[in-house]
Amino acid sequence: MAVPHFDPADLTRAVSDTLSVRRVFGEAYERDGTLVIPVARVWGATGSGSGSGQVGVPADAEGEGVPAGGQQGDGGGGGYGVHVTALGVFVVDGSGARWQPALDVNRVVLGAQLVGAVVLSTAALAWAFRRR
Known part of the structure; x- marks a missing residue:
């Protein structure tokens, strides 16, 4: 049975x-x-x-493998990840080129949540200090 060989150049x-x-x-x-x-x-x-290495080979006193019935093994692997975020578009027409940014709804929602958390935390602290 042939074992597929990992080629880093393919990755x-x-x-x-x-x-x-x-x-x-x-x-x-x-x-x-x-x-x-x-x-x-x-x-x-x-x-x-x-x-790579030898499988099932005991080590001698110096830590070297003793070739007594062991098997040679090779292995490898790899992977990659990519993240793409739309930024906007360049629009080119008779009046020239202009930049039209994309609206990132996730950032807008996250920003609103952060502002809300700061406002609620400030209000809670003000209420606690006023109560003392």
Whole structure:
């Protein structure tokens, strides 16, 4: 039975294809004489490792493997992750180019929750001090 061999170059090629400028600047399209170019923030991380050794081989006094019925083993693996966030679009028309930012609803909601928490905490502290 053949064991698949891990090739770090394959992982590097996959990451390179994924983290390309095409992910940052999307496919431009034209509508009613206006060119729209989508823009995103892209970041990624990758990691890999490999190793080999003898399985089932006892060590002698010096810590060296004694080749008495052991098996050679190899292994490796890797992976990567990518995070893409839409930032907005460049709009190019007869009057020039302009930036249209994307509205991140999650940030708006998180900001409102933080403001609400600060206001409620301040009100609770003011009420506690006033009560003393």
